Amino acid sequence: MNRLALPMIRLDNLTLGYDRHPAVHHLSAEIPAGALVAVVGPNGAGKSTLLKGLAGELRPIGGRILLPELPAGGLAYMPQRGEIDHSFPVSVFDVVAMGLWHEIGAFGGLSHEQRRRVRAALDAVGMAGFESRPIGSLSGGQLQRARFARLMLQDAPLILLDEPFAAIDSRTVDDLVELILAWHDEGRTILTVVHDLEQVRRHFPTALLLSREPVAFGPTAEVLTPERLARARRLSEAFDDNAHECHLEELPVVVAPDAAENAHPHAHDHGHACDEGHGHAHPAAQATPRPRRGLPRH
């Protein structure tokens, strides 16, 4: 592989889930630095789970996430429903200034220049003049703008946005999309969960279609075809609470002809297609096979 073009994100047969039920199943993908990726799929497709995993909030239950090019603290993640306490007595300025944590840490003060940048970020999201307003007095759209301003100050090369446009009016969405496109122009890598497919087609060059199983990843026009979208819907409907164990991760590291008896017979008599993302070898994925247990609890 060309050392110069290391991907920003490399997903290696990644499985993420809750209580042993996979929500992202055997996903392998390489996302180059500077990509603007829309993560699309039906509800429950594992989009938010993927972002959580990338942000390090959820440990993979199989496979690996590699972020080879990412400097420490270079990831900014905006969850869909933050745990923000709206009644907390802080001002909009203070909240946006939190984005400067990587510069000031726990003890540093704000310099004049940094104060100016906080105000500039507020200006950029159309919130100039709101500095001293308490955060609880903002509308949903204004709060989202303030969160974008904070994200802007984080100055991260990798940005993960989980449904940033949920319950936001169209004018605010247009403004926020402009900000995302500007970040894209600055060379940042951005993954955004979006539900509006029209918007994806218009603004996002790359799309990742998930439906628990990875369905397609590539240029948006080739991913968002009617057939693939229909397939995504079908996959998301076939969900079995009493699913059997998936033993794909026990594949040998290199599938050699004489290792045929090690390759598990895939007794996949259940609904979900386990053979989605493993048309290739899995380097060092899950070195120690998990012991078989009974049916998964739930």
Add this chain to the structure above:
Amino acid sequence: MFDLLISPFTEFAFMRRALAGCLALALGATPVGVFLLLRRMSLMGDAMSHAILPGAAIGYLAFGLSLGAMTIGGIVAGLVVVFAAGLVTRASVLKEDASLAAFYLLSLAAGVMIVSLRGQNLDLLHVLFGSVLGLDDASLLLIAGIASVTLVSLALLFRPLVMECFDPAFLRGVSRWSPVAHYGFLMLVVVNLVSGFHALGTLMAVGIMILPSAAARLWAKGLPMLLLLAVLFAFGSGASGLLLSFHVDVPAGPAIVLVCGVVYFVSLLAAPGGLLAGRLPVRHHLES
């Protein structure tokens, strides 16, 4: 007026000590109470105050009414409950309130049983209701020391703690300070409850933390003003409670907490965040 308000303190050393104790509690415990309130952990403070009882009781059982033994016992018991509850919260399906309730109830039951082994109700009353009018030099130094440590710790933890309260997910995303802020804060709660229980007893210690904070929250919009007001309310209530206790001859601990309660109810009626403000008719609203 002078006789009523000032001379009790100039004439009697025990009143001066009690006043100094109240000042230390107002400076140390009340800011901690403000953050308890903002973190919606007001009732948790109450639970914690019960959790320190068995430690203090074991110290009492082993060494009698010894300041050091009861203090260390109380702090150890409080920390055990805090960390055990934290561990259960992280590793099981129980939420923090449930796991904490389990531990503090056990702790309280154990504490009452241990105290009763010695069998004198008078001592139990001392542990439960404190003795602000009987503070000796050692207790006073302890309370003042804990207040100083608390103020310095709060100053150091301030930014991470505010972020942990306001948006913990964001703090976890940008730094490793989240558990430091959370557990550091809980440790401050424990040491301040122990400090408060020497003066006011385990049951009343939470009063001087939460009531002035709740009253100040009704007035203040920003955090600095909130902290300042809460400390002023707490100290004012402490001084008034002592005078009330002196003139009317009632126990000082409950008197202080009841004065805090008066401040709270007045705030509830008069403050902009209180009951009446939103219900008054608005004569002229703003243009935008």
